[in-house]
Structures are given as structure tokens and as C-alpha cells.
Amino acid sequence: MLGVSAAARVAVVVVLAAVVAFPIYTSFVSALTVNGEIARHGLLPGLGSLTLANFAEVSRSVDLVPQYLVSIAVVTLQTLAQVATGALAAYALVFPRWRGKGLAFALVLLTLAIPGESIVIPNYELVSAIGLRDTVLGVALPYLAAGYPIFLLRQAFAGVPLEIWEASRLDGAGDLRSLVEVILPACRPEVTTAVVWSALSAWNGFFWPLLITDSSSSRTIQVGISQLAASEASDPSVLFAGTVLVVLPTMLLVVLAQRLLVNGLARGVLH
Amino acid sequence: MRARTPLVVTAAGLLVALTACSSPSGSGSAGSSAPGPSALADAQGVTEVSVWHGLGGANGEAFQAAVDDFNSENEGTIAVTATYQGVYADLLAKYNAAIRSDSVPTVLLGGDIATGFLTDVGQSIPAADMAAANPDDLVLGDLAEQATNYYTVDGVQQAVPMNVSTPMLWVNRDVLAQAGVDESDLTTLDDVVAAARTITDETGIAGYSMQADDWYIEQLTATAGQDFCLPANGRGDEPATEITIDSGLAKENITKIADLYRSGVAVDGAPDGSAAISAFQAGKVGMIVMSSGILGALKSGEPFDYEALPFPTSGPAGESGPVIGGSGLWLSASATPAEQVAGWKFETYLTSPEAQETFSHATGYVPINTKTADSPSQKEFLQANPLAQTFADQLSGTPVVSASAGCVSGAMTAVKAENISQIVAAFTGQKTVDEALDAAAESAKAAFADYQEQLAG
Numbered sequence: 001m002l003g004v005s006a007a008a009r010v011a012v013v014v015v016l017a018a019v020v021a022f023p024i025y026t027s028f029v030s031a032l033t034v035n036g037e038i039a040r041h042g043l044l045p046g047l048g049s050l051t052l053a054n055f056a057e058v059s060r061s062v063d064l065v066p067q068y069l070v071s072i073a074v075v076t077l078q079t080l081a082q083v084a085t086g087a088l089a090a091y092a093l094v095f096p097r098w099r100g101k102g103l104a105f106a107l108v109l110l111t112l113a114i115p116g117e118s119i120v121i122p123n124y125e126l127v128s129a130i131g132l133r134d135t136v137l138g139v140a141l142p143y144l145a146a147g148y149p150i151f152l153l154r155q156a157f158a159g160v161p162l163e164i165w166e167a168s169r170l171d172g173a174g175d176l177r178s179l180v181e182v183i184l185p186a187c188r189p190e191v192t193t194a195v196v197w198s199a200l201s202a203w204n205g206f207f208w209p210l211l212i213t214d215s216s217s218s219r220t221i222q223v224g225i226s227q228l229a230a231s232e233a234s235d236p237s238v239l240f241a242g243t244v245l246v247v248l249p250t251m252l253l254v255v256l257a258q259r260l261l262v263n264g265l266a267r268g269v270l271h
Numbered sequence: 272m273r274a275r276t277p278l279v280v281t282a283a284g285l286l287v288a289l290t291a292c293s294s295p296s297g298s299g300s301a302g303s304s305a306p307g308p309s310a311l312a313d314a315q316g317v318t319e320v321s322v323w324h325g326l327g328g329a330n331g332e333a334f335q336a337a338v339d340d341f342n343s344e345n346e347g348t349i350a351v352t353a354t355y356q357g358v359y360a361d362l363l364a365k366y367n368a369a370i371r372s373d374s375v376p377t378v379l380l381g382g383d384i385a386t387g388f389l390t391d392v393g394q395s396i397p398a399a400d401m402a403a404a405n406p407d408d409l410v411l412g413d414l415a416e417q418a419t420n421y422y423t424v425d426g427v428q429q430a431v432p433m434n435v436s437t438p439m440l441w442v443n444r445d446v447l448a449q450a451g452v453d454e455s456d457l458t459t460l461d462d463v464v465a466a467a468r469t470i471t472d473e474t475g476i477a478g479y480s481m482q483a484d485d486w487y488i489e490q491l492t493a494t495a496g497q498d499f500c501l502p503a504n505g506r507g508d509e510p511a512t513e514i515t516i517d518s519g520l521a522k523e524n525i526t527k528i529a530d531l532y533r534s535g536v537a538v539d540g541a542p543d544g545s546a547a548i549s550a551f552q553a554g555k556v557g558m559i560v561m562s563s564g565i566l567g568a569l570k571s572g573e574p575f576d577y578e579a580l581p582f583p584t585s586g587p588a589g590e591s592g593p594v595i596g597g598s599g600l601w602l603s604a605s606a607t608p609a610e611q612v613a614g615w616k617f618e619t620y621l622t623s624p625e626a627q628e629t630f631s632h633a634t635g636y637v638p639i640n641t642k643t644a645d646s647p648s649q650k651e652f653l654q655a656n657p658l659a660q661t662f663a664d665q666l667s668g669t670p671v672v673s674a675s676a677g678c679v680s681g682a683m684t685a686v687k688a689e690n691i692s693q694i695v696a697a698f699t700g701q702k703t704v705d706e707a708l709d710a711a712a713e714s715a716k717a718a719f720a721d722y723q724e725q726l727a728g
Contacts, residue, residue, distance in 0.1 A: 034571070034572050035549055035552050035568060035571060035572035035573075037553075037573075038549070038553075040553035040554065060332070061327075061328060061332060121371065124368045124371070124372065125372055128374065129372075133374070207364075210356065210357050210365060211364070211365050211368055214321075214356075215352075216354060223357070226327070226358070226361075227328070227331055228327055228328055229327050229358060235328060235329070235567065235568040235571055236545035236548060237572075238328065238571075
């Protein structure tokens with residue numbers, strides 16, 4: 001019986017992995033072959049038909065290096081800020097006693113229900129008015145704090161026994177020291193999740209960076225790559241090459257973070 | 272990238288919502304305040320011109336090359352900075368945001384379906400006014416009437432067509448030969464439908480494919496000699512209030528194409544054209560209906576024997592023909608007079624016979640300056656590239672009538688989005704053609720009414 005259920009579990013995992021991996025695989029193959037190769041020869045192209053021409057075309061159309069750098073700057077800024085503000089807010093929402101804590105948390109939850117698109121125009125007007133249009137800071141500014149990391153970390157902190165926090169306070173640690181040296185290490189998997197979530201959403205941002213930047217050199221790579229999709233007819237293989245270039249860093253991030261995540265889980269809450 | 276589609280759709284919705292907030296100023300179809308040549312002559316130093324466009328890929332590279340040429344010709348007086356701002360829908364959403372913060376570019380190269388909206392928001396000087404004030408620059412009469420017809424609203428030419436595409440029937444000659452279909456027999460839609468069935472019956476290869484995009488549904492309507500929207504394709508005194516694809520020849524045509532999909536003769540009717548292009552290149556489909564603009568993509572794949580034929584018609588000759596695609600140049604009414612004249616000089620350059628010749632060779636677009644045809648190098652090019660000749664012939668041969676002008680309305684973006692989902696439902700068999708077209712017509716009515724209400728509010 002045990003064997004059957006283990007086999008079933010493996011089968012489910014294999015199927016799920018295939019569902020996730022298939023589009024990525026076809027993207028890579030399409031990016032490395034000329035148009036129509038998959039339709040003509042199936043999913044296993046011969047080694048001889050592989051080409052880097054599509055990537056060369058991408059680098060001709062798009063300012064790859066500056067836009068990668070802008071993306072990296074935006075991701076770094078947004079992620080650090082979101083995790084920092086998230087951790088501080090979550091700490092305040094869990095440990096110290098103060099009136100209106102429930103209301104404050106409800107307000108944070110409320111921000112999760114507001115569709116991002118509905119605040120794009122007010123943000124645009126504000127960021128333009130303070131002269132930050134077409135800058136990296138302008139791209140990141142509205143997203144320096146986000147509801148989801150606050151929620152995630154608040155739930156994680158709430159699982160830490162209050163006695164641990166009280167003990168650290170009794171030992172003379174201030175709020176900031178308690179947060180950084182006691183609470184955050186106890187919640188490493190959730191902190192990692194928050195980092196990954198913030199980084200991915202910063203990397204994948206499209207509409208806002210498009211709106212708030214005007215020049216090619218201050219654009220993120222996501223916006224830059226969209227230039228490969230000609231409005232009327234595009235070259236599918238070149239599009240796939242662009243997609244691969246954008247997906248690679250996120251795949252690396254998830255793979256690396258996965259190890260931290262698993263490590264954190266395996267090591268237990270405290271160490 | 273993954274969150275892209277909903278954002279674009281939302282942006283399109285936002286665009287309609289924003290019209291209510293922008294007050295028409297500076298434009299208007301009569302009584303011009305267009306500046307003349309002295310505005311630029313009196314300007315000190317270099318006049319900066321900002322340009323936003325939605326041309327990606329090879330088209331974008333060719334556009335940038337034209338910008339560079341213009342800048343080197345005008346060094347010391349005019350400097351143009353062109354920036355890609357997303358596909359047409361994104362570009363328009365961005366333009367909308369810019370209206371609200373008074374930061375619109377001097378020149379906007381806006382997609383064709385935005386014509387109604389861009390006219391209504393009144394942020395641009397009509398091209399007709401600029402041409403009248405600057406007689407030494409662009410002569411609008413030199414441009415193909417089929418293209419200027421599209422950008423003419425209430426009898427006034429609002430924008431200058433820059434890149435014009437035209438829909439074609441692309442055929443794979445090897446597949447046609449295998450099925451015993453003669454390409455000279457493919458002139459009407461019925462010919463094409465019958466040929467598609469023959470191809471599948473004789474060879475087992477899919478006979479037909481068409482991107483499930485509203486542009487092609489507009490073509491099936493216009494080539495039937497039918498106005499896409501009523502009254503008068505939105506070009507008269509009254510704004511458009513309804514679409515006509517649920518009636519007449521347009522409905523018959525859509526039904527015929529839907530039958531091809533349902534019987535397995537046609538494949539890959541997805542809203543994204545990439546699948547159809549790839550299938551065509553791989554010889555998996557005999558005929559596809561696609562823009563002339565795909566030529567670049569076809570050239571970059573593995574070579575095979577293909578041909579572009581005129582878009583099949585179903586309506587009476589002289590009253591029916593395809594609608595143009597592409598985009599037009601809109602000149603900002605809020606730029607300084609010197610910038611406006613400099614922008615107009617840029618538009619003059621882009622639509623000049625020479626620039627149009629170079630641009631059309633690098634892309635699949637059709638030269639819209641009729642004088643391009645007189646150039647010896649163009650004649651040579653057309654001889655060596657018969658497909659470009661076919662595109663040009665189709666454009667010049669299209670009768671300048673109401674049906675081929677296409678529908679103009681600020682609600683077109685919303686109408687288009689809903690039509691696409693209904694067409695996909697009809698092609699895949701989720702709905703009957705009747706149900707899908709009725710639903711499309713109902714939502715279009717609501718979209719037109721909403722738009723008018725917001726415009727009035």
C-alpha cells in the first residue's frame with residue numbers, strides 16, 4: 001500500500017513538474033532555433049539547427065545592459081525597502097501593546113484589496129509633480145512599502161512565542177535589536193518568502209515602469225523587451241529569446257531562494 | 272510579463288474613463304491657430320521635439336534610422352528624440368496619463384484605432400491646419416487617399432499616416448500545388464473557403480488560418496462593402512452607436528470562417544498571431560490572412576515558397592476593399608509654436624518620398640507618398656520584390672469609400688477587446704456564431720453609449 005501511494009505521489013509531482021517546465025522548455029528551444037522549427041521538426045531540434053541569431057537580434061533592438069542595471073537597481077531598492085518596512089510594521093503589529101493595533105492591521109489588509117491599476121494615475125501625478133519621472137527612484141517610490149510582506153511577516157511574528165520577545169526585552173535589547181537579532185532569525189523561511197515575493201513583483205513590474213519612464217536608458221528590462229513585440233507582426237523566435245533573457249534571473253532567484261527556504265525549514269525555528 | 276494582459280485591458284478601460292477628465296482645448300476642426308514657418312525661424316538655438324511611438328522589432332529599428340537621418344540633416348536647429356512606449360494600447364494609456372500631467376510629446380505616432388479617441392480629446396492640431404499654415408512643407412494631397420481617408424474625421428484630416436499596412440492572403444505555393452489549387456483562382460472569399468477545404472481534403476494539411484483579431488473581422492466586413500459601425504462608420508455628424516458584424520454579408524463571412532475552424536480545416540485562430548505565422552512557416556497550413564507587416568518575420572525564418580495575394584473580397588467591386596492598418600502622426604496642440612513647426616518638419620520628412628521608400632524597404636509597410644512610385648530606385652526595388660508591388664497595388668486599388676475608411680470611435684479599443692473574446696468563442700465552438708456575434712453587438716452598443724456619456728460628462 002505504501003509503495004502504491006509513494007508511486008502516486010511521485011507521479012503527481014512528475015506531472016506537475018512537466019506542466020511547469022514545458023512552457024519554459026519550449027521558450028528555450030524556440031529562442032535557440034529559427035521561426036517554425038518546433039512546428040516543423042517537433043520538440044527535439046537537432047543540434048545543428050541551434051542558433052544564437054535571435055539573441056543577437058534582441059541585443060540589437062534593446063538596450064540590454066542599461067536596462068538590466070535599472071531592473072537590478074529597482075529590484076534591490078524595492079525588495080530591501082519592502083522587507084524593511086514590512087518587518088518594522090509587522091513587529092509593531094504583534095509585540096508592543098498599543099490602542100488601534102487591530103484597526104491598523106485591518107487598514108493594511110484593506111490595501112491588498114485595492115487593484116494596483118486604480119492607483120496608477122494618482123501615483124503618476126504625484127511622482128511627476130515631485131520631479132521623479134524617468135528616474136529609478138520614481139519607478140520604485142510607490143512600492144517601497146507593500147501590504148503583502150507586512151501581512152506575511154505579521155503572521156510569522158505572531159507565531160513566535162511572546163516569552164521569547166519578553167526575554168529579549170528583559171535582557172535589555174531595544175525594539176530594533178529584538179527585531180533584528182531575535183524575531184527575524186526565528187522567522188527565516190517567511191522572511192525569505194517575503195524577499196522572493198518582493199523581488200519577483202519588482203522584476204515583473206511592467207505597466208508602472210512603462211508609464212513613469214520616458215527614455216530607453218531609464219527603463220526596466222521588462223519594458224525594454226516588450227519592444228520586440230511589433231504592434232502588427234512580430235518575429236516569434238526573437239520574442240522567445242527576449243522572454244528567456246527576462247525569465248533566467250527569476251529562475252535563478254527562485255532556485256537559490258528555494259535552498260534558503262528549505263534550509264530555514266529544516267533547521268527549525270531557533271538555532 | 273505574466274501580468275501583462277489584464278493590465279493592458281485595464282489600461283484600455285482606463286483610457287475611456289479618462290476622456291471625461293480631459294477638456295478639449297487647442298484643437299477643433301475649424302478656425303486654426305496653427306503656427307507658420309516664422310515660429311521656427313525666430314526660435315533660438317536647437318528646438319527639441321519629443322516623439323512617442325509603438326513600433327517594435329525591425330519596424331522600430333527602421334523608424335529610429337529615419338529619426339537619425341532627420342537629426343543629421345537638421346543638426347543645430349532641430350533635435351528629435353523618439354522613444355518606444357509600448358504596443359499601441361500601452362502607448363495610448365501612457366499618453367492618457369501624460370495628458371493629465373501636461374507632459375504629452377510633441378509628436379505621437381498613434382495606432383489607427385485610436386483615431387476617434389485622439390480626435391475627441393482635442394490635444395492635437397489637425398494636420399489639415401498645419402498643412403495650410405506651412406505650404407512649403409508636407410502637401411497632404413501627395414499622400415495616398417486610402418490612408419488619409421482613414422485619418423479624416425468630420426471632413427478634416429486630423430493626423431498624418433506614417434506607416435501603413437494592408438491585410439493580405441498569404442499562400443504556401445508548395446501546399447497549393449500539392450492540393451491542385453491555382454492561386455489565380457483565389458480572388459473572392461468563397462474561392463478561398465473552397466480552396467481551404469480542398470487543401471485539407473487533398474493533403475491533410477490545414478487549409479486556412481487567421482489571427483483571431485478584430486482587425487481581420489473589420490476586413491471581412493469592409494471587403495463585403497459594409498460599414499463596420501453605424502451610422503456612417505462614425506465619420507458623419509453623429510457618433511457611432513452600434514457595430515454591424517451581426518448582420519448582412521459580414522455575418523455570412525464570419526460564419527464561413529468559423530465553419531472552417533469548427534470542421535478542422537482552419538487552425539491556430541488565437542488572438543496572438545505568432546502561432547499562425549509559425550504554422551505557416553512550417554508548412555502546416557496552406558493559407559493565412561495576415562498583415563503585409565509579417566514579411567520581415569517570414570524572411571527571417573527557413574526559406575520556403577510563399578506568395579502574398581490581395582485580400583479576398585465578397586462585396587461589390589468599387590464599394591468594398593480592405594481597411595488600412597498602421598499608425599498616424601499627431602502633433603501636440605500644447606507644444607510651443609517653434610516645437611510644433613519643428614514637429615511638422617519631422618512629419619514632412621517621415622512622409623517624404625525618400626523616407627517612405629527607405630522605411631518601406633526595411634519593413635512590410637506600404638509607401639504612402641504617391642510620389643515614391645516615381646523614384647527609379649523604387650521601381651527597381653519593386654521589380655526585385657514583387658510582394659512589395661502587390662502590397663502597393665492593393666492599397667492604390669482600394670476604392671475610397673465609407674466601408675474601406677473603417678470605423679472611427681473613441682470606444683474602438685473597448686469594442687475591439689470584446690469582439691476578440693467573442694470571435695474566439697465562435698471559432699472554438701464554445702458559442703454558436705449567432706450567439707457570439709449577438710453578444711459582441713450588445714457589448715459594443717454599451718461601449719459606444721458609455722463612451723459618449725463619459726465624453727459628455
